[in-house]
Amino acid sequence: MFEKILSLNIKSSSYQPLDKIFSLQLESLRGLSAIVVLFSHAFQAFVAPQDVTFYSVVRLLGQSAVMMFFVLSGFLIGHSIQKNFQQNHTFSIKKYAKQRFRRILPPFIFALFWMLLLYVLAPYFFATQSHSFEVIPALMVRTAYDFSLFELVGSVFFINEFLTPTLSANAPLWSLSYEVWFYVLAGLIALWQSTFARVGFVITLLILSLLNLQFLVYFGLWLLAFTFSFDQVSSRVDVYSLKIVQWIFAIFALCIAIYDAYQFFIIDQIKTYQANLFTIFNACIGVFFAIFLLQLDQKQRSFKPVWVSSARFSYTLYITHFPILLFIMGVFPQSFLRSIWTSMLAVILSMLICIAFAWTMAKFLEPKQPLHPK
Template sequence: MLENIHSLNIKSASDLPLDKTFSLQLESLRGLSAIVVLFSHAFQAFIAPQDVTFYSIVRLLGQSAVMMFFILSGFLIGHSIQKNLLQNHTFSIRKYARQRFRRILPPFIFALCWMLLLYLLAPYCFATGSHDFELIPALMIRTAYDFSWVELLGSVFFVNEFLTPTLYANAPLWSLSYEVWFYVLAGLMAMWRYAFARAALVIVLIILSLLNLQFLVYFGVWLLAFAFSFDQVRRRLDVHALKIIQWIFGIFALCIAMYDAYQFFIIDQVKTYQANLFTLFNPCVGIVFAIFLLQLYQKQRTFTPFWVSSARFSYTLYVTHFPILLFIMGVFPQSYMHSIGLSIFSLTISMSICIAFAWLMAKFLEPQIKAIT
């Protein structure tokens, strides 16, 4: 695929169509994935301290949504690179970088500033009068609204999860760091004909993998979706074999989820929740999703688009919701939650606030973003 990426047998942009229905499906999946991540974190913030019955399932549901983000990204970046090659007769790294920066930076910079603002306000608004939350005898997603300047610096340069931890006050940024390096590696693949690009690709991939082996695993899944965007690859695929592979990895994911619940409830007895199984669960789910996306593209499966407009603020929602949830937790501590009904009400209101905020801010941060760019 890499050797042939510059010799695509296409004559115009119309030869790289994304069917309207398929585009709407992608938009819907992107928006709904962001909302699922929001639900997962809101559940951990407001429901889990009261009732942990579905805690394990909801955590894995959030992880699955992030993997859907990676799959959508891989497929769409592959499509975007092909359009770039077609329109410029060679790969324009400047255009590619400009598109990626325009997509990533405005919401990301805003999210960091927003997080810092809420951090400054926390001692004046939290029930504890500090950055700490009330201590309660149950699991919480965080014990304080806090971060370190090392974490902030690492996030600014997208080396969190490699050289520094991810921001304590904005956990979802772990995947954004991965995403940016996926873009870098994809750009180098697009310049495969150049020796320096091949060398840089190998060096960068080795360094990142040595720093964080999980990155290599997730990049493999992202690369699968990237490959599926190429007609040369799709023509060589065995449809029936893919269905079998999809079932196998789907069963693996289910077994891992069952063991994860067993570990949480029986082994750890609801005292702690470990993330050691994520690196096994996530790639299994990612492969299932990648094949599902290919099946949607080839119209072998159907998916009715739902709330397509949510894609317009999905990225802003993803990078801003976590600090908002933490702030609400500090202002309205768990001692205020006298029943599971009130906790569900808090979850609903908090999710609504996060969505409304992202919808409003995205008008300024994501005004011209389309799913296929």
């Protein structure tokens, strides 16, 4: 099966641009997923120390949004590579790399400098007059706005989660590291007729998987969505069987979510939060989302796009919001918030600040693209 996926004749596939409605639906999903991640982190930062009733649900909600990012990426990169072949009559690795660099690097570099700036300012604005937060006997997303040079170097070269930890002050960068390597592997797939590309693909995937087995699982999800972007695959899918598979994985995900809550509230008695079930849950929910995208593409499902323009700043929002939330935590500690109601207000206000900041900066950082194909 894996060999069949990799041996897709991309060059001869009949590429069809995404239609307007489907494109708007994908953009809506991308923007809303970033906002869900933002909400999940804001909730953990400001509400969880006061009330953990929905903590397990919100954490898994954030994980689900990241899986939506992964499957959207796989599906859209598949279309992008097919378009690349159509426009150049062969695969232009130069054009592909340029597009990926233009998309990833400007917001990423800015996010690192932004994180460092807030780190320098922290002692002047934090209630503790240091990089530490006011520690309370409750679940806290962080106890300090801090990072190490080791973490920074790892993130700069996208080897965090493989050879180094992800930056403590910007946790969402864990998935960006995966994403960049997905792009590398996709480029090698596009060059699959070359022996060098095949060897490079196998070696790269083997090394990354040995360093972090979770990467192999998430690449499988990404690759599934990637293959669904090809008509020669999607046209042969048994729609009825696929729907059954989709709901089987949805049920598995629900069972894992229930057990995750049980482990948190009953076994661990709210003293800590285990993340050992995340990979299994994400694998199940990722398959569900990949099939969902295929159903949207084939008009088997539909929904009205919501806040489509949020896609224009979704990436910037994703990689800049965490340092902002930590900074706000330091300036307004839990003793200042005092109650669940002020904590909920802090969630709303912090989300608005992060969205406004990302919306403004994305105008300069993210490539200007139409919200649907012309």
